[in-house]
Amino acid sequence: MLNFHEKMKHLLNVDPLIMGLYSVLSIFGLVMIYSASSYYALANQGNSEAFMVKQFVFIIIGILMALGISVLPEKFLKNQKVMMGVAGVIFILLVIVLFTTGVNGAKSWINLKLFSLQPSELVKLFVIWTSAYIYSKNERSKRDWRFYLIPAGITAFFIGMIMLQPDLGTSIIIAGVAVLLGLMTGVSNRALAIWGVVFAGLYGLTYLDASIFEKFGLKAYQLSRFTSFHNPWSDPTGAGYQSIQGYLGLSRGSWIGTGLSNSVQKTGFLPEAHTDFILAIVGEELGFITIFILLLAIFGLIIAIIRKGNKCRNLFGKYLCYGVAILFLIQSGINIGALVGVAPLTGVPLPLISYGGSSFFASSAGIGLVLWAIRRDKESREQTPPPTREGLPEEEEEKIIELKAM
Numbered sequence: 001m002l003n004f005h006e007k008m009k010h011l012l013n014v015d016p017l018i019m020g021l022y023s024v025l026s027i028f029g030l031v032m033i034y035s036a037s038s039y040y041a042l043a044n045q046g047n048s049e050a051f052m053v054k055q056f057v058f059i060i061i062g063i064l065m066a067l068g069i070s071v072l073p074e075k076f077l078k079n080q081k082v083m084m085g086v087a088g089v090i091f092i093l094l095v096i097v098l099f100t101t102g103v104n105g106a107k108s109w110i111n112l113k114l115f116s117l118q119p120s121e122l123v124k125l126f127v128i129w130t131s132a133y134i135y136s137k138n139e140r141s142k143r144d145w146r147f148y149l150i151p152a153g154i155t156a157f158f159i160g161m162i163m164l165q166p167d168l169g170t171s172i173i174i175a176g177v178a179v180l181l182g183l184m185t186g187v188s189n190r191a192l193a194i195w196g197v198v199f200a201g202l203y204g205l206t207y208l209d210a211s212i213f214e215k216f217g218l219k220a221y222q223l224s225r226f227t228s229f230h231n232p233w234s235d236p237t238g239a240g241y242q243s244i245q246g247y248l249g250l251s252r253g254s255w256i257g258t259g260l261s262n263s264v265q266k267t268g269f270l271p272e273a274h275t276d277f278i279l280a281i282v283g284e285e286l287g288f289i290t291i292f293i294l295l296l297a298i299f300g301l302i303i304a305i306i307r308k309g310n311k312c313r314n315l316f317g318k319y320l321c322y323g324v325a326i327l328f329l330i331q332s333g334i335n336i337g338a339l340v341g342v343a344p345l346t347g348v349p350l351p352l353i354s355y356g357g358s359s360f361f362a363s364s365a366g367i368g369l370v371l372w373a374i375r376r377d378k379e380s381r382e383q384t385p386p387p388t389r390e391g392l393p394e395e396e397e398e399k400i401i402e403l404k405a406m
Helices: 004-012 016-045 050-070 080-097 119-137 145-163 168-183 189-207 210-214 220-230 241-253 278-311 315-340 357-383 394-405
Strands: none
Touching (some): 004 050, 016 050, 016 357, 145 168, 168 315, 278 357
16 A cells, blocks of 8 residues: 555656646636736626636646546546446536526536536547547557447537537537547548548638528527628627727737736726637737747647657557647637637637636646556556567567668
C-alpha cells in the first residue's frame, strides 16, 4: 500500500508541458475574466469579483478533475458498463434540460446555483472517449465503412438530443470532432477529399438567403447568427451588433492595448464580454501582441497534445489525444473566427479562457484524458522496454545493418 506522500507524488507526476500550458492559460483566463466581468458583475450582482471568484473555484475543481482522471485505472476507462452508465446519465440530463427555462431561445442549461450545467459539454468528451475505445479495438478493419457505424450512431443520437434544445453551435462542434477523429484513424485519401468538399459546402450554406433555412424549421435568431458575420453592418443594431462591438474593441486596443481593466466595450457595449467575446477584451486592453502570444500558447497546447498522441504506442491513448486536440482546435477556431468575421456567432467559448463552469470542466476533463494517455504510455514503456540488438531476430538485425549502410 502506498502512503499518502507516495500517492500525492504519483498524482502530481504528470507531463510538465501539458500541465504547464493548461495552468498558464487557466490563470490568464482568470485575470481576463475578472477584468472583462467586473463592470457587469458590479451592476447586476453588486460585487465586481463575483465571476472571478466562481471561475477560481472552477479552476481548482478542474485541476483536481484533470489530475484525478490522469490516474484512473485502464480497466475503468475501457469498461463498457461504465460507458453505458455515463451515456445513461448524459441522456437523463439532456432530457431534464428540455424542461428548464430557456435562455436566448435555447434550453441548454441546468441551474445548479454555483454554476449552470450544460449537458452538451459532457457529450463532447463522451464522443471522444467512446470513439477512441471503439477505434482502438477495431484497428484492423478501419478501411471498412462499417468500422465507423457505432461511433457515428452514438454521435448522431446525441446530436439529435442537443438539437431539441436547440443548440446548433454545439452540434456542429460535436459533429466536427467525430468526423475529424474518424479521419485520423487512417482512412483513404478519397474519404479525406469527400469530407473536405462537405465542409466547404456547409460553409458555403452561410451565404444563402435565410428564408431557405426557415423552411426546415430553424429559428430566426439562429439564422441571423449564422449569416450576419459576413456583413454585420447590414444589421448594426440587431444580429450584427455583437460583431461590430468586438471589432471596435480590437481597433481601440491596437498593438499594445489601452491597459488592463481600461476597456470601454465591457461597460455595457459588448454583450457576453467575459464569455464568447473575451478575446475582444484581451485585444482592447492588452493589444494585438498579447493576442498573438495567447494564440501561440493555445495552439502550442494543441500541437503538444497531437505530438504526445503520435508517440503513444497505445491506440486508445493515441485517439484520446487526437480527439481532445481536435476539440480544442475546433472550439478555438470558431471562437476566434467569430471575432474576426470568418465564422458564424455560435456562442462557443474560448477553451480555458472564457468564463463558464461546464466549459472549463469539459476542457479540464479533456486535459485529464491526455495526461492519462501520456502516463499510461510512459508506464507501458517502462514495463516493456524495446528489445536490444541481441534480442532481435536475425532478419531484423540484417535490416538494421542494411539501413545503416544506405
